[in-house]
Amino acid sequence: MKRVIVESLKDKVEKELKSYIERTEDNKLPTEEQLATQLGVSRQTIREALANLTQKGYIAKRKGKGNYILKSVLKTKMRVDLSQDFATIIDSLGLEPSQKRTFIQERSGNEELAKRLDLDPNEPLLDFRWDYYADGQLAIQGYVSIPKKLFAKIPEDDMVYGKENVQIDSLYTNHCSQDVSHNIIKVSATINSVTSQAFGLDPRTILMFWDETFYNYLDQPIGVCDIFFNPNILQMSMVSTHEQIFR
Structure with missing residues:
Protein backbone atom coordinates (compact mmCIF):
# COMPACT_ATOMS: atom_id res chain seq x y z
CA MET A 1 0.00 0.00 0.00
CA LYS A 2 1.38 3.40 -0.97
CA ARG A 3 1.82 6.05 1.69
CA VAL A 4 -0.83 8.76 1.38
CA ILE A 5 0.67 12.24 1.40
CA VAL A 6 -1.62 14.99 2.71
CA GLU A 7 -0.78 18.35 1.15
CA SER A 8 -0.68 21.29 3.57
CA LEU A 9 -2.36 24.63 2.85
CA LYS A 10 1.06 26.29 2.59
CA ASP A 11 2.15 23.74 -0.04
CA LYS A 12 -1.06 24.27 -2.02
CA VAL A 13 -0.56 28.04 -1.94
CA GLU A 14 3.08 27.64 -2.97
CA LYS A 15 1.98 25.58 -6.00
CA GLU A 16 -0.62 28.22 -6.91
CA LEU A 17 1.98 30.98 -6.69
CA LYS A 18 4.53 29.02 -8.72
CA SER A 19 1.91 28.38 -11.39
CA TYR A 20 1.11 32.10 -11.41
CA ILE A 21 4.72 33.23 -11.82
CA GLU A 22 5.20 30.72 -14.64
CA ARG A 23 2.20 32.17 -16.52
CA THR A 24 2.47 35.88 -15.86
CA GLU A 25 4.19 38.35 -18.18
CA ASP A 26 5.04 40.62 -15.24
CA ASN A 27 8.41 40.53 -13.52
CA LYS A 28 6.98 41.48 -10.13
CA LEU A 29 4.42 39.82 -7.86
CA PRO A 30 1.40 41.62 -6.40
CA THR A 31 1.66 42.63 -2.74
CA GLU A 32 1.21 40.06 0.03
CA GLU A 33 -2.16 41.62 0.87
CA GLN A 34 -3.33 41.36 -2.75
CA LEU A 35 -2.18 37.75 -3.03
CA ALA A 36 -3.89 36.83 0.25
CA THR A 37 -7.16 38.32 -1.03
CA GLN A 38 -6.88 36.63 -4.43
CA LEU A 39 -6.18 33.19 -2.93
CA GLY A 40 -8.47 33.54 0.10
CA VAL A 41 -5.78 32.76 2.68
CA SER A 42 -4.01 34.63 5.45
CA ARG A 43 -1.00 36.88 4.85
CA GLN A 44 1.02 34.57 7.11
CA THR A 45 0.36 31.64 4.75
CA ILE A 46 1.37 33.84 1.80
CA ARG A 47 4.59 34.85 3.59
CA GLU A 48 5.50 31.22 4.28
CA ALA A 49 4.87 30.22 0.67
CA LEU A 50 6.86 33.20 -0.63
CA ALA A 51 9.73 32.34 1.72
CA ASN A 52 9.89 28.85 0.20
CA LEU A 53 9.83 30.22 -3.34
CA THR A 54 12.59 32.67 -2.42
CA GLN A 55 14.68 29.87 -0.94
CA LYS A 56 14.28 27.90 -4.18
CA GLY A 57 15.42 30.93 -6.17
CA TYR A 58 12.20 31.55 -8.11
CA ILE A 59 11.69 35.03 -6.67
CA ALA A 60 13.94 37.68 -5.14
CA LYS A 61 12.68 39.85 -2.29
CA ARG A 62 13.84 43.47 -2.11
CA LYS A 63 13.05 45.35 1.07
CA GLY A 64 10.52 48.07 0.47
CA LYS A 65 10.17 47.18 -3.20
CA GLY A 66 8.46 43.78 -3.26
CA ASN A 67 9.05 40.34 -4.76
CA TYR A 68 10.59 40.04 -8.22
CA ILE A 69 10.11 37.01 -10.49
CA LEU A 70 13.30 35.36 -11.80
CA LYS A 71 12.34 33.83 -15.15
CA SER A 72 15.89 32.60 -15.76
CA VAL A 73 15.61 30.34 -12.71
CA LEU A 74 12.17 29.08 -13.76
CA LYS A 75 13.69 27.96 -17.08
CA THR A 76 16.57 26.11 -15.43
CA LYS A 77 16.18 22.32 -15.56
CA MET A 78 17.82 19.42 -13.67
CA ARG A 79 18.54 21.42 -10.51
CA VAL A 80 20.40 19.26 -8.02
CA ASP A 81 20.07 22.00 -5.39
CA LEU A 82 16.32 21.25 -5.32
CA SER A 83 16.27 17.47 -5.71
CA GLN A 84 18.67 14.55 -5.99
CA ASP A 85 15.83 12.15 -6.75
Missing part, protein backbone atom coordinates in the same frame (compact mmCIF):
# COMPACT_ATOMS: atom_id res chain seq x y z
CA PHE A 86 16.93 11.11 -10.21
CA ALA A 87 13.56 9.66 -11.24
CA THR A 88 11.93 13.03 -10.53
CA ILE A 89 14.65 14.86 -12.48
CA ILE A 90 14.17 12.55 -15.48
CA ASP A 91 10.38 12.99 -15.28
CA SER A 92 10.79 16.79 -15.23
CA LEU A 93 12.41 16.54 -18.68
CA GLY A 94 9.26 14.94 -20.08
CA LEU A 95 10.93 11.52 -20.23
CA GLU A 96 9.58 8.29 -18.72
CA PRO A 97 11.81 7.23 -15.80
CA SER A 98 12.49 3.67 -14.72
CA GLN A 99 15.15 2.16 -12.50
CA LYS A 100 16.70 -1.21 -11.88
CA ARG A 101 18.71 -2.48 -8.90
CA THR A 102 20.97 -5.49 -9.45
CA PHE A 103 23.08 -7.41 -6.92
CA ILE A 104 26.58 -7.82 -8.35
CA GLN A 105 28.81 -9.57 -5.82
CA GLU A 106 30.11 -10.05 -2.31
CA ARG A 107 33.73 -9.07 -1.85
CA SER A 108 36.40 -8.06 0.66
CA GLY A 109 40.01 -6.92 0.60
CA ASN A 110 39.52 -3.47 -0.94
CA GLU A 111 41.63 -1.28 1.34
CA GLU A 112 40.41 2.02 -0.13
CA LEU A 113 36.73 1.16 0.47
CA ALA A 114 37.52 -0.25 3.91
CA LYS A 115 39.19 3.04 4.86
CA ARG A 116 36.24 5.10 3.63
CA LEU A 117 33.83 2.92 5.61
CA ASP A 118 36.04 2.62 8.69
CA LEU A 119 36.14 -1.19 8.35
CA ASP A 120 38.70 -3.95 8.55
CA PRO A 121 39.71 -4.75 4.93
CA ASN A 122 38.63 -8.37 5.46
CA GLU A 123 35.02 -7.41 6.29
CA PRO A 124 32.76 -8.39 3.37
CA LEU A 125 30.88 -5.81 1.31
CA LEU A 126 27.84 -6.26 -0.91
CA ASP A 127 27.99 -4.52 -4.30
CA PHE A 128 24.90 -3.39 -6.21
CA ARG A 129 24.39 -1.57 -9.49
CA TRP A 130 21.57 0.96 -9.73
CA ASP A 131 20.52 1.92 -13.27
CA TYR A 132 18.20 4.82 -14.10
CA TYR A 133 16.59 4.93 -17.54
CA ALA A 134 14.96 7.79 -19.48
CA ASP A 135 12.51 6.53 -22.10
CA GLY A 136 14.32 3.20 -21.93
CA GLN A 137 17.79 4.68 -22.48
CA LEU A 138 20.40 4.35 -19.73
CA ALA A 139 20.81 7.82 -18.16
CA ILE A 140 22.51 7.20 -14.81
CA GLN A 141 24.55 4.30 -13.46
CA GLY A 142 25.44 3.97 -9.79
CA TYR A 143 27.65 1.40 -8.07
CA VAL A 144 26.77 0.95 -4.39
CA SER A 145 28.91 -0.82 -1.77
CA ILE A 146 27.46 -1.53 1.71
CA PRO A 147 28.89 -3.63 4.57
CA LYS A 148 27.31 -7.09 4.51
CA LYS A 149 26.83 -7.04 8.29
CA LEU A 150 24.08 -4.42 7.88
CA PHE A 151 21.86 -6.83 5.91
CA ALA A 152 19.68 -9.64 7.25
CA LYS A 153 19.75 -11.15 3.74
CA ILE A 154 20.76 -10.12 0.23
CA PRO A 155 17.88 -8.16 -1.37
CA GLU A 156 16.37 -9.51 -4.57
CA ASP A 157 16.91 -7.58 -7.79
CA ASP A 158 14.22 -4.96 -8.34
CA MET A 159 12.72 -2.94 -11.21
CA VAL A 160 10.58 0.19 -10.75
CA TYR A 161 8.71 2.08 -13.48
CA GLY A 162 7.51 5.68 -13.35
CA LYS A 163 8.59 8.50 -11.06
CA GLU A 164 7.97 6.64 -7.79
CA ASN A 165 10.48 7.99 -5.28
CA VAL A 166 12.78 4.96 -4.82
CA GLN A 167 16.20 6.40 -4.10
CA ILE A 168 19.47 4.57 -3.57
CA ASP A 169 19.28 5.02 0.19
CA SER A 170 16.07 2.92 0.18
CA LEU A 171 18.43 -0.06 0.47
CA TYR A 172 18.97 1.06 4.07
CA THR A 173 15.33 1.84 4.78
CA ASN A 174 14.00 -1.44 3.39
CA HIS A 175 16.80 -3.95 3.92
CA CYS A 176 19.17 -2.75 6.67
CA SER A 177 18.91 -1.87 10.33
CA GLN A 178 20.09 1.65 9.53
CA ASP A 179 18.62 5.05 8.69
CA VAL A 180 20.55 7.48 6.51
CA SER A 181 21.18 10.81 8.22
CA HIS A 182 23.07 12.55 5.43
CA ASN A 183 25.17 12.06 2.31
CA ILE A 184 28.42 13.77 1.38
CA ILE A 185 28.96 14.12 -2.37
CA LYS A 186 32.21 14.97 -4.11
CA VAL A 187 31.74 15.99 -7.74
CA SER A 188 34.39 15.42 -10.39
CA ALA A 189 34.87 14.16 -13.94
CA THR A 190 36.38 10.85 -14.96
CA ILE A 191 36.77 8.29 -17.73
CA ASN A 192 35.10 4.92 -17.18
CA SER A 193 35.12 2.86 -20.35
CA VAL A 194 32.66 0.23 -19.08
CA THR A 195 30.00 2.78 -18.12
CA SER A 196 30.59 4.87 -21.25
CA GLN A 197 29.96 1.81 -23.41
CA ALA A 198 26.82 1.03 -21.39
CA PHE A 199 25.68 4.58 -22.24
CA GLY A 200 26.40 3.90 -25.92
CA LEU A 201 29.29 6.39 -25.91
CA ASP A 202 32.94 6.32 -26.95
CA PRO A 203 34.91 4.53 -24.16
CA ARG A 204 37.11 7.63 -23.81
CA THR A 205 34.18 9.95 -23.07
CA ILE A 206 34.64 12.11 -19.97
CA LEU A 207 31.71 11.58 -17.58
CA MET A 208 30.42 13.67 -14.70
CA PHE A 209 30.99 11.61 -11.56
CA TRP A 210 29.62 11.72 -8.01
CA ASP A 211 31.60 10.07 -5.22
CA GLU A 212 28.96 9.71 -2.50
CA THR A 213 29.23 8.49 1.10
CA PHE A 214 26.18 7.65 3.25
CA TYR A 215 26.18 8.27 7.02
CA ASN A 216 23.85 7.23 9.84
CA TYR A 217 22.68 9.37 12.77
CA LEU A 218 25.80 8.45 14.76
CA ASP A 219 27.82 10.03 11.92
CA GLN A 220 29.23 6.64 10.96
CA PRO A 221 29.87 5.87 7.26
CA ILE A 222 27.54 3.03 6.20
CA GLY A 223 28.01 2.87 2.44
CA VAL A 224 29.51 4.44 -0.65
CA CYS A 225 28.18 5.02 -4.15
CA ASP A 226 29.91 5.96 -7.41
CA ILE A 227 27.42 7.61 -9.77
CA PHE A 228 27.96 8.31 -13.48
CA PHE A 229 25.74 10.48 -15.72
CA ASN A 230 25.05 10.12 -19.44
CA PRO A 231 25.96 13.56 -20.88
CA ASN A 232 23.64 13.06 -23.86
CA ILE A 233 20.63 13.00 -21.51
CA LEU A 234 21.52 14.80 -18.28
CA GLN A 235 23.41 18.03 -17.65
CA MET A 236 22.86 18.89 -13.99
CA SER A 237 22.53 22.51 -12.87
CA MET A 238 22.49 24.47 -9.62
CA VAL A 239 21.12 27.88 -8.65
CA SER A 240 22.85 30.05 -6.04
CA THR A 241 21.40 33.33 -4.79
CA HIS A 242 23.45 36.42 -3.99
CA GLU A 243 22.80 35.87 -0.28
CA GLN A 244 24.09 32.28 -0.47
CA ILE A 245 27.28 33.32 -2.26
CA PHE A 246 28.20 36.39 -0.21
CA ARG A 247 26.73 35.67 3.22
Whole structure:
Protein backbone atom coordinates (compact mmCIF):
# COMPACT_ATOMS: atom_id res chain seq x y z
CA MET A 1 0.00 0.00 0.00
CA LYS A 2 1.38 3.40 -0.97
CA ARG A 3 1.82 6.05 1.69
CA VAL A 4 -0.83 8.76 1.38
CA ILE A 5 0.67 12.24 1.40
CA VAL A 6 -1.62 14.99 2.71
CA GLU A 7 -0.78 18.35 1.15
CA SER A 8 -0.68 21.29 3.57
CA LEU A 9 -2.36 24.63 2.85
CA LYS A 10 1.06 26.29 2.59
CA ASP A 11 2.15 23.74 -0.04
CA LYS A 12 -1.06 24.27 -2.02
CA VAL A 13 -0.56 28.04 -1.94
CA GLU A 14 3.08 27.64 -2.97
CA LYS A 15 1.98 25.58 -6.00
CA GLU A 16 -0.62 28.22 -6.91
CA LEU A 17 1.98 30.98 -6.69
CA LYS A 18 4.53 29.02 -8.72
CA SER A 19 1.91 28.38 -11.39
CA TYR A 20 1.11 32.10 -11.41
CA ILE A 21 4.72 33.23 -11.82
CA GLU A 22 5.20 30.72 -14.64
CA ARG A 23 2.20 32.17 -16.52
CA THR A 24 2.47 35.88 -15.86
CA GLU A 25 4.19 38.35 -18.18
CA ASP A 26 5.04 40.62 -15.24
CA ASN A 27 8.41 40.53 -13.52
CA LYS A 28 6.98 41.48 -10.13
CA LEU A 29 4.42 39.82 -7.86
CA PRO A 30 1.40 41.62 -6.40
CA THR A 31 1.66 42.63 -2.74
CA GLU A 32 1.21 40.06 0.03
CA GLU A 33 -2.16 41.62 0.87
CA GLN A 34 -3.33 41.36 -2.75
CA LEU A 35 -2.18 37.75 -3.03
CA ALA A 36 -3.89 36.83 0.25
CA THR A 37 -7.16 38.32 -1.03
CA GLN A 38 -6.88 36.63 -4.43
CA LEU A 39 -6.18 33.19 -2.93
CA GLY A 40 -8.47 33.54 0.10
CA VAL A 41 -5.78 32.76 2.68
CA SER A 42 -4.01 34.63 5.45
CA ARG A 43 -1.00 36.88 4.85
CA GLN A 44 1.02 34.57 7.11
CA THR A 45 0.36 31.64 4.75
CA ILE A 46 1.37 33.84 1.80
CA ARG A 47 4.59 34.85 3.59
CA GLU A 48 5.50 31.22 4.28
CA ALA A 49 4.87 30.22 0.67
CA LEU A 50 6.86 33.20 -0.63
CA ALA A 51 9.73 32.34 1.72
CA ASN A 52 9.89 28.85 0.20
CA LEU A 53 9.83 30.22 -3.34
CA THR A 54 12.59 32.67 -2.42
CA GLN A 55 14.68 29.87 -0.94
CA LYS A 56 14.28 27.90 -4.18
CA GLY A 57 15.42 30.93 -6.17
CA TYR A 58 12.20 31.55 -8.11
CA ILE A 59 11.69 35.03 -6.67
CA ALA A 60 13.94 37.68 -5.14
CA LYS A 61 12.68 39.85 -2.29
CA ARG A 62 13.84 43.47 -2.11
CA LYS A 63 13.05 45.35 1.07
CA GLY A 64 10.52 48.07 0.47
CA LYS A 65 10.17 47.18 -3.20
CA GLY A 66 8.46 43.78 -3.26
CA ASN A 67 9.05 40.34 -4.76
CA TYR A 68 10.59 40.04 -8.22
CA ILE A 69 10.11 37.01 -10.49
CA LEU A 70 13.30 35.36 -11.80
CA LYS A 71 12.34 33.83 -15.15
CA SER A 72 15.89 32.60 -15.76
CA VAL A 73 15.61 30.34 -12.71
CA LEU A 74 12.17 29.08 -13.76
CA LYS A 75 13.69 27.96 -17.08
CA THR A 76 16.57 26.11 -15.43
CA LYS A 77 16.18 22.32 -15.56
CA MET A 78 17.82 19.42 -13.67
CA ARG A 79 18.54 21.42 -10.51
CA VAL A 80 20.40 19.26 -8.02
CA ASP A 81 20.07 22.00 -5.39
CA LEU A 82 16.32 21.25 -5.32
CA SER A 83 16.27 17.47 -5.71
CA GLN A 84 18.67 14.55 -5.99
CA ASP A 85 15.83 12.15 -6.75
CA PHE A 86 16.93 11.11 -10.21
CA ALA A 87 13.56 9.66 -11.24
CA THR A 88 11.93 13.03 -10.53
CA ILE A 89 14.65 14.86 -12.48
CA ILE A 90 14.17 12.55 -15.48
CA ASP A 91 10.38 12.99 -15.28
CA SER A 92 10.79 16.79 -15.23
CA LEU A 93 12.41 16.54 -18.68
CA GLY A 94 9.26 14.94 -20.08
CA LEU A 95 10.93 11.52 -20.23
CA GLU A 96 9.58 8.29 -18.72
CA PRO A 97 11.81 7.23 -15.80
CA SER A 98 12.49 3.67 -14.72
CA GLN A 99 15.15 2.16 -12.50
CA LYS A 100 16.70 -1.21 -11.88
CA ARG A 101 18.71 -2.48 -8.90
CA THR A 102 20.97 -5.49 -9.45
CA PHE A 103 23.08 -7.41 -6.92
CA ILE A 104 26.58 -7.82 -8.35
CA GLN A 105 28.81 -9.57 -5.82
CA GLU A 106 30.11 -10.05 -2.31
CA ARG A 107 33.73 -9.07 -1.85
CA SER A 108 36.40 -8.06 0.66
CA GLY A 109 40.01 -6.92 0.60
CA ASN A 110 39.52 -3.47 -0.94
CA GLU A 111 41.63 -1.28 1.34
CA GLU A 112 40.41 2.02 -0.13
CA LEU A 113 36.73 1.16 0.47
CA ALA A 114 37.52 -0.25 3.91
CA LYS A 115 39.19 3.04 4.86
CA ARG A 116 36.24 5.10 3.63
CA LEU A 117 33.83 2.92 5.61
CA ASP A 118 36.04 2.62 8.69
CA LEU A 119 36.14 -1.19 8.35
CA ASP A 120 38.70 -3.95 8.55
CA PRO A 121 39.71 -4.75 4.93
CA ASN A 122 38.63 -8.37 5.46
CA GLU A 123 35.02 -7.41 6.29
CA PRO A 124 32.76 -8.39 3.37
CA LEU A 125 30.88 -5.81 1.31
CA LEU A 126 27.84 -6.26 -0.91
CA ASP A 127 27.99 -4.52 -4.30
CA PHE A 128 24.90 -3.39 -6.21
CA ARG A 129 24.39 -1.57 -9.49
CA TRP A 130 21.57 0.96 -9.73
CA ASP A 131 20.52 1.92 -13.27
CA TYR A 132 18.20 4.82 -14.10
CA TYR A 133 16.59 4.93 -17.54
CA ALA A 134 14.96 7.79 -19.48
CA ASP A 135 12.51 6.53 -22.10
CA GLY A 136 14.32 3.20 -21.93
CA GLN A 137 17.79 4.68 -22.48
CA LEU A 138 20.40 4.35 -19.73
CA ALA A 139 20.81 7.82 -18.16
CA ILE A 140 22.51 7.20 -14.81
CA GLN A 141 24.55 4.30 -13.46
CA GLY A 142 25.44 3.97 -9.79
CA TYR A 143 27.65 1.40 -8.07
CA VAL A 144 26.77 0.95 -4.39
CA SER A 145 28.91 -0.82 -1.77
CA ILE A 146 27.46 -1.53 1.71
CA PRO A 147 28.89 -3.63 4.57
CA LYS A 148 27.31 -7.09 4.51
CA LYS A 149 26.83 -7.04 8.29
CA LEU A 150 24.08 -4.42 7.88
CA PHE A 151 21.86 -6.83 5.91
CA ALA A 152 19.68 -9.64 7.25
CA LYS A 153 19.75 -11.15 3.74
CA ILE A 154 20.76 -10.12 0.23
CA PRO A 155 17.88 -8.16 -1.37
CA GLU A 156 16.37 -9.51 -4.57
CA ASP A 157 16.91 -7.58 -7.79
CA ASP A 158 14.22 -4.96 -8.34
CA MET A 159 12.72 -2.94 -11.21
CA VAL A 160 10.58 0.19 -10.75
CA TYR A 161 8.71 2.08 -13.48
CA GLY A 162 7.51 5.68 -13.35
CA LYS A 163 8.59 8.50 -11.06
CA GLU A 164 7.97 6.64 -7.79
CA ASN A 165 10.48 7.99 -5.28
CA VAL A 166 12.78 4.96 -4.82
CA GLN A 167 16.20 6.40 -4.10
CA ILE A 168 19.47 4.57 -3.57
CA ASP A 169 19.28 5.02 0.19
CA SER A 170 16.07 2.92 0.18
CA LEU A 171 18.43 -0.06 0.47
CA TYR A 172 18.97 1.06 4.07
CA THR A 173 15.33 1.84 4.78
CA ASN A 174 14.00 -1.44 3.39
CA HIS A 175 16.80 -3.95 3.92
CA CYS A 176 19.17 -2.75 6.67
CA SER A 177 18.91 -1.87 10.33
CA GLN A 178 20.09 1.65 9.53
CA ASP A 179 18.62 5.05 8.69
CA VAL A 180 20.55 7.48 6.51
CA SER A 181 21.18 10.81 8.22
CA HIS A 182 23.07 12.55 5.43
CA ASN A 183 25.17 12.06 2.31
CA ILE A 184 28.42 13.77 1.38
CA ILE A 185 28.96 14.12 -2.37
CA LYS A 186 32.21 14.97 -4.11
CA VAL A 187 31.74 15.99 -7.74
CA SER A 188 34.39 15.42 -10.39
CA ALA A 189 34.87 14.16 -13.94
CA THR A 190 36.38 10.85 -14.96
CA ILE A 191 36.77 8.29 -17.73
CA ASN A 192 35.10 4.92 -17.18
CA SER A 193 35.12 2.86 -20.35
CA VAL A 194 32.66 0.23 -19.08
CA THR A 195 30.00 2.78 -18.12
CA SER A 196 30.59 4.87 -21.25
CA GLN A 197 29.96 1.81 -23.41
CA ALA A 198 26.82 1.03 -21.39
CA PHE A 199 25.68 4.58 -22.24
CA GLY A 200 26.40 3.90 -25.92
CA LEU A 201 29.29 6.39 -25.91
CA ASP A 202 32.94 6.32 -26.95
CA PRO A 203 34.91 4.53 -24.16
CA ARG A 204 37.11 7.63 -23.81
CA THR A 205 34.18 9.95 -23.07
CA ILE A 206 34.64 12.11 -19.97
CA LEU A 207 31.71 11.58 -17.58
CA MET A 208 30.42 13.67 -14.70
CA PHE A 209 30.99 11.61 -11.56
CA TRP A 210 29.62 11.72 -8.01
CA ASP A 211 31.60 10.07 -5.22
CA GLU A 212 28.96 9.71 -2.50
CA THR A 213 29.23 8.49 1.10
CA PHE A 214 26.18 7.65 3.25
CA TYR A 215 26.18 8.27 7.02
CA ASN A 216 23.85 7.23 9.84
CA TYR A 217 22.68 9.37 12.77
CA LEU A 218 25.80 8.45 14.76
CA ASP A 219 27.82 10.03 11.92
CA GLN A 220 29.23 6.64 10.96
CA PRO A 221 29.87 5.87 7.26
CA ILE A 222 27.54 3.03 6.20
CA GLY A 223 28.01 2.87 2.44
CA VAL A 224 29.51 4.44 -0.65
CA CYS A 225 28.18 5.02 -4.15
CA ASP A 226 29.91 5.96 -7.41
CA ILE A 227 27.42 7.61 -9.77
CA PHE A 228 27.96 8.31 -13.48
CA PHE A 229 25.74 10.48 -15.72
CA ASN A 230 25.05 10.12 -19.44
CA PRO A 231 25.96 13.56 -20.88
CA ASN A 232 23.64 13.06 -23.86
CA ILE A 233 20.63 13.00 -21.51
CA LEU A 234 21.52 14.80 -18.28
CA GLN A 235 23.41 18.03 -17.65
CA MET A 236 22.86 18.89 -13.99
CA SER A 237 22.53 22.51 -12.87
CA MET A 238 22.49 24.47 -9.62
CA VAL A 239 21.12 27.88 -8.65
CA SER A 240 22.85 30.05 -6.04
CA THR A 241 21.40 33.33 -4.79
CA HIS A 242 23.45 36.42 -3.99
CA GLU A 243 22.80 35.87 -0.28
CA GLN A 244 24.09 32.28 -0.47
CA ILE A 245 27.28 33.32 -2.26
CA PHE A 246 28.20 36.39 -0.21
CA ARG A 247 26.73 35.67 3.22
